[in-house]
Amino acid sequence: MLDWVVVTFVALVQILPVIAVALNAVATDWAGSILPTGYTWRWVEQLLHDPRFTVAIWHSLVVSFGALVIATCVSVPAVLAAHCYLPRLDRWLAALVILPYAVPGIVLAVGLLRLYAGNYGVVLTGTPWILLLGYVPLGVAFFYVPMKNNLRALPVSEFLEAGRILGASDFAVLRRVVLPCVMPGFVVGIVMNFSLAVSEFVYANLLVGGSYPTLQILMNVLSSGSGHLLSVLITAYFLIVAIATSVLLTVSGRQDRAA
Amino acid sequence: MARRLAASEGGRGSRLAILAAAPLLLMLLLFEILPLIVVGLDGLHTDSGWSLGNYAAILASPFQRNAFLLSVELSLATAVLGVVIALPVAVVLRRVPKGVSRALLVYATIGANFTGFPIAFAFIIMFGLAGFFTLLLVHAGWIHGLNIYSLSGLVAVYVYFQFQLGLLLLMPALEAITPDLRDAARVMGASDRVFWLRIGLPILAPALISAFVFLFANAMGTYATAYALVGGNANIVTIRIGELLAGDVFSDPHLADALASLLVIGLAIPIVLEQILLHRRRDG
Numbered sequence: 001m002l003d004w005v006v007v008t009f010v011a012l013v014q015i016l017p018v019i020a021v022a023l024n025a026v027a028t029d030w031a032g033s034i035l036p037t038g039y040t041w042r043w044v045e046q047l048l049h050d051p052r053f054t055v056a057i058w059h060s061l062v063v064s065f066g067a068l069v070i071a072t073c074v075s076v077p078a079v080l081a082a083h084c085y086l087p088r089l090d091r092w093l094a095a096l097v098i099l100p101y102a103v104p105g106i107v108l109a110v111g112l113l114r115l116y117a118g119n120y121g122v123v124l125t126g127t128p129w130i131l132l133l134g135y136v137p138l139g140v141a142f143f144y145v146p147m148k149n150n151l152r153a154l155p156v157s158e159f160l161e162a163g164r165i166l167g168a169s170d171f172a173v174l175r176r177v178v179l180p181c182v183m184p185g186f187v188v189g190i191v192m193n194f195s196l197a198v199s200e201f202v203y204a205n206l207l208v209g210g211s212y213p214t215l216q217i218l219m220n221v222l223s224s225g226s227g228h229l230l231s232v233l234i235t236a237y238f239l240i241v242a243i244a245t246s247v248l249l250t251v252s253g254r255q256d257r258a259a
Numbered sequence: 260m261a262r263r264l265a266a267s268e269g270g271r272g273s274r275l276a277i278l279a280a281a282p283l284l285l286m287l288l289l290f291e292i293l294p295l296i297v298v299g300l301d302g303l304h305t306d307s308g309w310s311l312g313n314y315a316a317i318l319a320s321p322f323q324r325n326a327f328l329l330s331v332e333l334s335l336a337t338a339v340l341g342v343v344i345a346l347p348v349a350v351v352l353r354r355v356p357k358g359v360s361r362a363l364l365v366y367a368t369i370g371a372n373f374t375g376f377p378i379a380f381a382f383i384i385m386f387g388l389a390g391f392f393t394l395l396l397v398h399a400g401w402i403h404g405l406n407i408y409s410l411s412g413l414v415a416v417y418v419y420f421q422f423q424l425g426l427l428l429l430m431p432a433l434e435a436i437t438p439d440l441r442d443a444a445r446v447m448g449a450s451d452r453v454f455w456l457r458i459g460l461p462i463l464a465p466a467l468i469s470a471f472v473f474l475f476a477n478a479m480g481t482y483a484t485a486y487a488l489v490g491g492n493a494n495i496v497t498i499r500i501g502e503l504l505a506g507d508v509f510s511d512p513h514l515a516d517a518l519a520s521l522l523v524i525g526l527a528i529p530i531v532l533e534q535i536l537l538h539r540r541r542d543g
Contacts, residue, residue: 017377020385031389096287107480110519216483219377231380
């Protein structure tokens with residue numbers, strides 16, 4: 001009985017912020033009363049017709065999918081190669097991908113600003129490039145950790161040796177046999193990298209800011225207003241994260257059933 | 260085994276492997292390692308050349324010292340609260356049906372990442388001056404008002420993501436407390452209280468320490484949430500660094516680097532201590 005009280009309480013605490021923001025997004029007025037006095041789609045329409053919103057969504061999608069493509073293209077081959085052929089590098093990689101968890105984003109932001117604001121002849125700040133490239137180290141762990149878990153369960157060297165006896169190149173074995181086996185970890189990496197890029201604020205605000213406004217930057221701009229538009233924007237962000245997460249759950253659920 | 264494999268390929272495999280890993284290594288170098296090195300070096304630079312002047316300036320300034328103090332207090336408090344709330348919840352989640360605990364954990368994965376404007380603004384709607392809960396509590400006559408734009412407000416918002424992160428970190432560790440273990444203790448006549456004090460908590464101690472250090476580091480590095488809730492009014496390290504970066508008057512550019520270096524050093528200490536502590540336990 002007490003268990004269910006705890007579970008219900010935790011679930012309420014978890015979900016209440018989302019409900020509060022969503023209610024405020026469709027409330028006519030919610031000041032001085034416990035519940036909104038009326039409901040309206042006015043704020044939703046207003047934001048949808050706001051050119052700043054269209055631009056911010058577009059920028060966020062460019063940055064998120066762009067960073068995702070770059071992160072995938074550089075991380076996945078590296079994780080596979082290090083695991084299969086370069087055990088010494090693999091140990092280094094394990095430490096390097098975890099480093100951003102010990103070093104706050106703001107510290108890295110300071111360093112990126114020193115390096116890429118023109119002091120050394122390269123200007124990436126103020127452009128989406130610093131986000132597209134800067135997010136890669138932050139998200140590698142999302143590929144590395146789950147893919148390593150999948151890889152550890154596989155006799156990769158036996159696969160490769162069997163392939164060689166049968167005349168298949170290592171590349172063919174990796175692509176046809178190993179890669180499909182690490183798919184679950186790969187999907188986790190993709191969704192988590194996407195969520196990271198959509199949610200990130202420190203780099204977006206300090207390195208790019210108003211010159212390439214993303215959703216998070218627009219939140220900063222709208223935070224000085226009435227709050228209703230900000231609520232609509234945050235609800236849109238919640239929806240994007242929810243969609244990404246449900247994709248992850250669908251795929252991992254299918255994997256569970258297949259296993 | 261992998262090394263033997265590489266050798267059997269006559270080095271060609273490993274050369275190709277290095278080629279495959281090279282782009283990532285280059286990215287890590289350019290956007291993770293070099294920025295850190297530059298911050299460390301620039302912090303040791305003043306207008307008059309190499310010196311520890313920036314650090315001396317930080318130590319001499321009560322304002323900067325207080326920023327560190329407040330950051331540490333805030334992080335200690337929310338890390339302790341995060342672990343203390345997450346542990347009993349995690350124990351309960353092990354007892355309820357799997358579907359229920361899975362749903363809560365999935366949400367915790369999202370919730371642990373609700374930082375910055377989304378969560379800060381949600382708390383303002385709920386606990387702000389005209390917030391839903393504020394009014395509810397005022398109507399009930401329990402309080403006269405709440406100030407979410409304060410230190411306790413920051414603690415409340417931090418704890419929201421800290422306890423969910425703690426939940427994610429502690430759930431796997433609880434696998435070690437098996438039903439057999441509890442049954443055995445019960446047969447020997449141990450009460451629940453005695454079981455947790457003598458058996459449960461000692462087994463979980465390493466996991467609890469690791470979770471605590473992780474949450475502490477997480478809170479020390481938090482910038483977006485504090486910025487969204489109180490802006491420049493919070494005198495914590497990350498906000499000070501951000502202000503030095505974004506400020507119109509950039510009087511002393513190296514001060515931000517020195518502050519950032521101190522933050523990294525401050526975080527390295529508990530992480531190194533944790534590693535030493537846990538390794539000694541494992542060896543002993």
